[in-house]
Amino acid sequence: MKRIFLLNILIFFCLVSFGQSPKELWTEANNNYSKANYEDALAGFKKIEELGYASPALYYNMGNTYFKLKQIGKSILYYERALKLDPSDKDALNNLQLAREFTLDRIEEVPDFILNTWIKSINYSFSSDVWAYIALVLLAGVALFLLFFKYGPTSRVRKGSFFASMVFLLFFCISIYFSWSQKHVYNLKDTAIIMKPVSTIKSSPDNSGNTLFILHEGTKVSLLDEIGQWKKIELADGRQGWVSSLDVEII
Amino acid sequence: MEVNLSKKIILLLGALLMSIAVWAQAAFTVDVPKVVGLDENFRLVFTATGEPSNFNPPEFKDFDVLAGPSTSTMTSTQIINGKRTDSYQVSYTFILQPKSTGTFSIPSASVTIGGRVYHTNPVSIEVVKGEGSSASAPLGNATSSSGTSISSDDIFMKMSVSKGKVVKGETLVATLKLYTKVPLAGFENVKFPSFNGFWSQEIDTPSNIEFTRESVNGKIYNAAVLRRYLLIPQQTGNLIIDPSEMTCLVQVRVSSGVSRSIFDDFFDSYQVVKKRVKAPSIQVNVAPLPAGAPASFAGGVGDFKMSVKLTRDSVNANEAVSLIVSISGSGNLNLIDAPKIEFPADFEVYDTKISDNTSGPGAGNSGTKVFEYPVIPRGAGVFEIGPVEFSYYDISAHKYKTLNSGKLILRVGQAVEGTASSVASLPMGINKQSVKSIGNDVRYIRTGVSGLARANHFFFGSFPFFVFFILIVIAYFAMDRFLSKRIERNRDIAGVKNRRALKVARARLNVAESLMKQNLYSAFFEELHRAILGYCSDKLNLSMAELSRENIAESLQAKSVSKEHIDELISLIDTCEYARFAPDQDKPEMSSNYKRAIKLISELEV
Numbered sequence A: 001m002k003r004i005f006l007l008n009i010l011i012f013f014c015l016v017s018f019g020q021s022p023k024e025l026w027t028e029a030n031n032n033y034s035k036a037n038y039e040d041a042l043a044g045f046k047k048i049e050e051l052g053y054a055s056p057a058l059y060y061n062m063g064n065t066y067f068k069l070k071q072i073g074k075s076i077l078y079y080e081r082a083l084k085l086d087p088s089d090k091d092a093l094n095n096l097q098l099a100r101e102f103t104l105d106r107i108e109e110v111p112d113f114i115l116n117t118w119i120k121s122i123n124y125s126f127s128s129d130v131w132a133y134i135a136l137v138l139l140a141g142v143a144l145f146l147l148f149f150k151y152g153p154t155s156r157v158r159k160g161s162f163f164a165s166m167v168f169l170l171f172f173c174i175s176i177y178f179s180w181s182q183k184h185v186y187n188l189k190d191t192a193i194i195m196k197p198v199s200t201i202k203s204s205p206d207n208s209g210n211t212l213f214i215l216h217e218g219t220k221v222s223l224l225d226e227i228g229q230w231k232k233i234e235l236a237d238g239r240q241g242w243v244s245s246l247d248v249e250i251i
Numbered sequence B: 001m002e003v004n005l006s007k008k009i010i011l012l013l014g015a016l017l018m019s020i021a022v023w024a025q026a027a028f029t030v031d032v033p034k035v036v037g038l039d040e041n042f043r044l045v046f047t048a049t050g051e052p053s054n055f056n057p058p059e060f061k062d063f064d065v066l067a068g069p070s071t072s073t074m075t076s077t078q079i080i081n082g083k084r085t086d087s088y089q090v091s092y093t094f095i096l097q098p099k100s101t102g103t104f105s106i107p108s109a110s111v112t113i114g115g116r117v118y119h120t121n122p123v124s125i126e127v128v129k130g131e132g133s134s135a136s137a138p139l140g141n142a143t144s145s146s147g148t149s150i151s152s153d154d155i156f157m158k159m160s161v162s163k164g165k166v167v168k169g170e171t172l173v174a175t176l177k178l179y180t181k182v183p184l185a186g187f188e189n190v191k192f193p194s195f196n197g198f199w200s201q202e203i204d205t206p207s208n209i210e211f212t213r214e215s216v217n218g219k220i221y222n223a224a225v226l227r228r229y230l231l232i233p234q235q236t237g238n239l240i241i242d243p244s245e246m247t248c249l250v251q252v253r254v255s256s257g258v259s260r261s262i263f264d265d266f267f268d269s270y271q272v273v274k275k276r277v278k279a280p281s282i283q284v285n286v287a288p289l290p291a292g293a294p295a296s297f298a299g300g301v302g303d304f305k306m307s308v309k310l311t312r313d314s315v316n317a318n319e320a321v322s323l324i325v326s327i328s329g330s331g332n333l334n335l336i337d338a339p340k341i342e343f344p345a346d347f348e349v350y351d352t353k354i355s356d357n358t359s360g361p362g363a364g365n366s367g368t369k370v371f372e373y374p375v376i377p378r379g380a381g382v383f384e385i386g387p388v389e390f391s392y393y394d395i396s397a398h399k400y401k402t403l404n405s406g407k408l409i410l411r412v413g414q415a416v417e418g419t420a421s422s423v424a425s426l427p428m429g430i431n432k433q434s435v436k437s438i439g440n441d442v443r444y445i446r447t448g449v450s451g452l453a454r455a456n457h458f459f460f461g462s463f464p465f466f467v468f469f470i471l472i473v474i475a476y477f478a479m480d481r482f483l484s485k486r487i488e489r490n491r492d493i494a495g496v497k498n499r500r501a502l503k504v505a506r507a508r509l510n511v512a513e514s515l516m517k518q519n520l521y522s523a524f525f526e527e528l529h530r531a532i533l534g535y536c537s538d539k540l541n542l543s544m545a546e547l548s549r550e551n552i553a554e555s556l557q558a559k560s561v562s563k564e565h566i567d568e569l570i571s572l573i574d575t576c577e578y579a580r581f582a583p584d585q586d587k588p589e590m591s592s593n594y595k596r597a598i599k600l601i602s603e604l605e606v
Helices: A002-018 A022-034 A038-050 A056-068 A072-085 A090-101 A114-123 A128-151 A155-188 B007-021 B262-266 B463-517 B521-540 B549-558 B563-581 B590-605
Strands: A191-194 A198-202 A211-216 A220-227 A230-234 A240-244 A248-250 B027-031 B035-037 B042-049 B052-056 B063-080 B083-098 B102-106 B110-113 B116-119 B123-128 B155-161 B165-167 B172-180 B184-191 B198-203 B211-216 B219-233 B237-241 B244-254 B269-279 B282-287 B297-310 B314-316 B321-331 B347-349 B353-358 B366-377 B381-385 B389-394 B399-404 B408-413
Touching (some): A022 A038, A038 A056, A056 A072, A056 A090, A072 A191, A114 A155, A128 A155, A128 B463, A220 A240, A220 A248, B155 B244, B155 B282, B172 B211, B219 B282, B297 B399, B297 B408, B463 B590, B521 B549, B549 B563
Parallel strands (some): B035 B123, B155 B269, B165 B282, B297 B389
Antiparallel strands (some): A191 A248, A198 A240, A220 A230, A230 A240, B042 B083, B052 B110, B063 B083, B110 B116, B155 B172, B172 B219, B184 B244, B211 B219, B237 B282, B244 B269, B297 B321, B321 B366, B353 B366, B381 B408, B389 B399
16 A cells, blocks of 8 residues: 555656646756757747747747847747737847847838827737736726715715716726737737748749749738738838748747 | 962962971871863872871872872971971872863872871862863963953952851851952952841951862862851841952063063063952841740750859858859850849849850851859858750751750858858947947846746636626626615605605694694693704704704705795794793793794795
8 A cells, every 4th residue: 555655656756757847847948048058948948838838038038049049030039929928028129129130131111100109109018917907997996986976975076076987987998998909919910020041022822923022031021811821921111922821930 | 468479389388388287197198189170280199297108099080190100208307395306208299181071089099107007088179171271270370361451250259158048146157259360469458348237257267368279160260268257147138248349469471572582581571460359249038037936045046055053052141153054056156145044032143254165266156155143142041043944046957946954952051150241230339438339149038937827818808807897897786776775765764754844743733723722822832842843853854852953054054945034943943942941921922923833834845
C-alpha cells in the first residue's frame, strides 16, 4: 500500500516536470535570454504560446528574442502583437521603432484625421478590460443618480442628479464603445506583417498578374480580402495589391 | 589608293609571299591561272617545300605540254634571334597549251617529302576563245590597244551581290571588282557607294590589290577585288546600291612615228591616260520578315545557338553577379539586340555589357556576341531567373525559331555586415549638448510578472461582465421599487389623514354645536380646540406632540396659506385655550367662535 502511494507520488512529479507550468517555462526562458541563449529562450516562449497563453509581456519578450536572433520580421510581428494587447506598452513601442529601422521599406503613411487620432489615443490609454470596468462603475453611477433623481428630497438634488446621470450615461456609452472597439480590433485580424525577405505584390490573385511593387520583410500591411491562397493587402499609403498567403503572417 | 606595281612585280611578290607562307613546314602547292585563252600557252607550277622525292606529275588530257617539267631549286638560310632556319624549295614548271575551249580540271599531283606523300588540290582552268594572248600575258608589258582610246570594254567596274533576293535582316556580301585588259598606273577620285537602306561593314579589304585572271563573256580580264562589304538590309522593297566611280590611270603605249630610232622601236614609250570607270547600280530585292514573330524576337536572322550562365550560383545580398548570354552562329550578329531578361523585381539591374566577337574578316557574319547583365540582388532568398528566350528567323528553314535557356537558380545569402547601407547610418546628435547615441539596442525583456492569461480573453462581453452588468441593473430596479413603495406608503397615510381631516373636524364641530346648545361652555371650547388641532394634525401630517403654534405656522406657510388665515387660526387656538383654562373671567362668545371655526376650516379646505 505504501509502495503504491510512493509510486503515485513519483508519477505525479514526473508529470509535473514533463508538463512544466507556464510560469516555470517563463522563468526558464527569461534566464536563457539573460544568458544570451536566445534559441533556447525562444523555444521556451514558443512553448508557452502553444499552451494557449498570451500576454503583452510574453509577446514583448518574444519580439526581443527574435530581434536578437536577427529575425526582424518575426520580431516586428511580436511587438505588434504585444501592442495589440496593450497599446500603451512604451517598451514595445520603442523596440518596434528600433526594429523598423532594419526594414527596407519606408512607406509614407497618410496622416490620420486629427480628431480620429485623439479619440484613438484616449481609447488606447486604457485597455479593453479597464474600459469595461470603468463602464460598469459608470453604469452603477447612472443607476445611483437616477435613483437620486427620482427620490431626491429636494428639487435641487433631483435636478443635479439628473444632469449627473446623463453625463455618466454618456461616459458609460463611450467607455463601452472603447472597450468593444478594442476587442473588435483585436479580433479583426486585418493587419499582417510581410515575412519573406522579398515578396512581390501582384495586381491579381494569381502568379500571372503584373508585379505592382515589392515589399520586404517587416512591412505592416492591412488585409482587405482573401481568395484562395492570396490575400488582398493595402499599404499605409493606400496602395493595394495581392500577395501570397505564405508571404505574410497575421498579427 | 595607288598601285604602282606592274603585273610582274605583283606576281613576283605573290610568289615571294607564298614562299614565306609555306616556309615553315613541308607543303606541296600548285599555281596556275584561272582563265586562259585558247591559243595561249601558260605556266603550271608545282612547288614543294622541303626536299621532295618521287614527283608524280598529273596527266594532262586536255592540254598540250609544250615544255617541262623543268625543275628549279631554291635554298635559303635565315637566322633570326640566333635561331637558324633552313628552307629548301623545288618547283616543277610545265608550259601548257589548251586544246579546246571549256572548263578543264588538272588532277592532283603527288610528291614525297620526308617520307610523307603530299597531294595538290585538283584545279580547274577555264579556257576561253580569247583575243590573243596579249591581254593576259603575265609579263604585262604587252598591250592589245595600240591607240590612245580605251573602250569601256578594256576596263570596267562591277558591283555584285551574293544574293539578289533576301529577307530583311539577312546578310549578304557585296563585292566591287575591277576588270581590266590594260595595264594600270593607279586610281584617283575613288567614290564608293553609300549603301542606303543597308547596314554595311567593309570586310577584308586587301592591302594590295591583287589581280587574278577571270573570263567575262569569253574574254580574259585581269580582275581585282577592290572592296567587299557585309550588307544587312534594314528596309524592305527594292533597294538600290548606288553606282561607284573612280578614275583609272591607264598606261598606253605610244607608237610615235616622228623620231623613229632603233631604241624607240625597242623601248616602248608609255603615256598615262585617265579613264573614268563606273560600276552600274544594282538592285537587291528585300522581302519583309513573315508575320508572327515571337515576343522574344530581337531581330536576329540567320542560324544561331545560345548559351546562358551565371558567373556565380550563390552570392550574398548586395554583391554583384553577372548573367552572361552568348549567342553564336552566322547571321546579322552585329544587329542582335540584347534579349530581354526578367530579373526578380528586387534585383538592381545595370546596363548590359555587349562584346562582339565576330571571327575573322573572311567569315564576316559569323561569330559570337556576348551580353553581360550585371545585377546586384538586394534581398536574401532563392531566386529564379529567366528563362532567357532568344528568337531568330532561320533563313534556311524559313521560319522563326526560339531558343530557351531554361530557368537559372540563384541563391542569395544574407547581406554581410557592413555592406547594407540602411543599417549602418544611425542618427547622430547634431547639437554639442545633446546626448549622442553610440549604439542602439532593444530594451530588456520583462522578467517580472508574466501576466499570462488565456489568449483572446476579454473582460468585455465575457460572462462576469454580463453578470456585473445585470446585477447593477437589477440593483437599480430593486432600489427603485423599494423606494417607490416606501414613498407610496408614506404618501398614503398622509393622504388618508388629509382626506379625513374635514370629516373629523366636522364631526367634532357637530359635537361642539350640540354642547353649545346645551350651553356647556368649557366642554364646547374643549371640543372646538380639539377639532381645530386635529384638523391641523391631519392636514399638515404632524403628530399631536409636534403641534406647537410655531410648527403649525411654519407648515402652513410651507403650504403657502395666506398670512390672514394663519393669524386667524392661531388666534382661534388662543381663544379656545383661553376659554378652556380661564373660564371665570369674561367668557368668549360660543356661537361667534363656532362660526369662525366653520369659516376658517371651509376656507382652508378650498
